[in-house]
Amino acid sequence: MGGTGDGERSGANGQQNQPADGKELFRLGTARDDVELxxxxxxxxxQETxxxxxxxxxxxxxxxxxVVAGLGAAVVYLVWPWEYVPPGGEGYVWYRLYTxxxxxCIGVALISFACGFIVLVKRFFPDEQAVQQRHDAEQSPAEDRATLAATAAEAANASQLRRRSVFTRAAGVSAGAxxxxxxxxxxxxxxxxPWETTGHDESTKDTLWHTGWAQDGDETVYLREDSGDVHEVTLLTPEDIAAPGLMAVVPFRESERDDPEALRKARERADNPATLLRLPPGTEVEPKAVRExxxxxxxxxxxxxxxHLGCPVGMYEGRTDRLFCPCHQSMFDLxxxxxxxxxxxxxxxxxxxxxxxxSGYFIAKGDFTAPIGPSFWELEP
Structure with a gap:
């Protein structure tokens, strides 16, 4: 069998010395593996038809x-409007289309990259039909490596990839994109x-270390019931929760009362949700000086x-005074x-x-005692 192939099996049976020529190594590999082309x-x-x-x-x-789809994915991720917009709001369609x-873009980039290689192999690599007999390999590891490299080199020569360097450059550019x-x-x-602002406002406090409960000036921050209606403002008093019981709350400032956008942001900001709980009377809570x-x-x-992973913790078992996370069953002892x-x-x-x-309404005296949600790199365990 020559480099162009004559359909007949050829080899180097009985050769003790490893040939240096690439085609001879290719023949040796097929012969030793009992491969018939x-x-x-x-x-x-x-060429050049x-x-x-x-x-x-x-x-x-x-x-x-x-290239187009890969770079498009990067552009979409960086510049496409991604912040939440409620149904009917300005820019809602753009927000819905982001994901x-x-x-x-990512799917097209992956599929087209693979299709390029599939077409390259089908249209340029040699057309071959090989039959191999089952047997126990006897060649040495050195022969294995040499014949494998020769087989790969023969495929490259037959497909003329070295002459068609445009494929190598195009594959590199597309892989980069x-x-x-x-x-x-x-x-x-x-x-x-953690120390950069997240875009909700211009305050330097708007980072992973702080939430919407953080004091900004002298304005009082109330506990507002999270009823599901972004425009409804219901402040809470001790009489509003029976024991044992709980209520979801978000921060509220009087300056936000007539500002629908501010009310919406306070409710939708991911780190704002809190739970106001009323434990059964007489519940003994472990004393901690830092929590007085x-x-x-x-x-x-x-x-x-x-x-753990940021799921909403809202399941309360009053008999044991424990909160449950429904996602991964984390349990917190109140x-x-x-x-x-x-x-x-x-x-x-x-x-x-x-x-x-x-007036008897619940207010926040400050921000949470620690950053909320899952840990991040700069957060001490």
């Missing part, structure tokens, strides 16, 4: 699509600098965001200031210090 011929024996150029463009079209368009799109979306999803004065009698307030006693959560739920104002 029944059909083996080049796709394009005549119209059909060959058309096949080459077919491969390049797929990889050009990879589908991003997924479409695909990697850019995937890298931006993957790394961008986990990158957040943060509760009002049997009333305590904690973050509603699980410290008698020990919401410390985790079961499940994957590793940190207690941050506590919100509360008090009553002159």
């Amino acid at each position: 029944r059909r083996y011929h080049y796709r394009w024996p005549e 119209r059909a060959e150029r058309r096949a080459r463009r077919h491969v390049l079209y797929w990889w050009a699509l990879t 589908p368009v991003l997924g479409l 695909l990697g850019t799109g995937l890298g931006v979306t993957i790394l961008g999803g986990v990158w957040q600098y 004065g943060m509760n009002v009698g049997d009333f305590y307030a904690y973050s509603r965001i699980c410290t 008698r020990r200031h919401a410390e985790p006693i079961f499940g994957p959560a590793a940190r207690p739920l941050p506590q919100l210090p509360i008090d009553l104002d002159e």
Whole structure:
């Protein structure tokens, strides 16, 4: 069997010395593996024909699509409007399209990159039919490596990839574009600098270390019932919750009362949800000096965001005074200031210090005792 192939099995049986010639190594590999090449011929024996150029463009079209889609994914991730917009709000359609368009770009980039290689192999690699007999391999590891390298080199020579260097360059560019799109979306999803503002307002307090409960000036922050209606403002008093019981709350400032946008943001901001709980009368809570004065009698307030993966913690078992996360079954003991006693959560739920104002409404005395939700790199365990 020659480099162009004559359909007959050829080999180097009985050779003790490893040949240096690539074609001889290729023959040696097929002979030692008992491979019979029944059909083996080049796709394009005549070079630079119209059909060959058309096949080459077919491969390049797929990889050009990879470049467009890969870079498009990066652009969509970085500049497309992604912040939540309620149904009917301005920009709602653009917000709804963010995830589908991003997924479409990534999917097209991956599929077109693979299709380019599939077309390259089908249109340019040798057309062959091989039959191999089952046997126990006897050649040495050195022969294995040499013949494998020779087989790969023969495929490259037969497909004339060295002459068609445009394929190598195009594959590199498309792989770079695909990697850019995937890298931006993957790394961008986990990158957040805790001291930078998150875009909700211009305050330097608007970081992972602070929430919407943080005091900004002298304005009082009330506990507002989270009823589901972004425009409804219901302030809470001790008489509003029976023991044992709980209520979901979000922060409210009087300056926001006639500002629908501010009311909406306060309710929809991901780190604002808290739970106001009323423990059964006489419940003994483990004393902690650092938590003194943060509760009002049997009333305590904690973050509603699980410290494992951020699910809402809203299941309360009054008999045992425990909060449950429904996602991964983390359990928090309210008698020990919401410390985790079961499940994957590793940190207690941050506590919100509360008090009553002159009119008997619950108010927040400050922000949570710790950053809410899952841990991040700069957060000490």
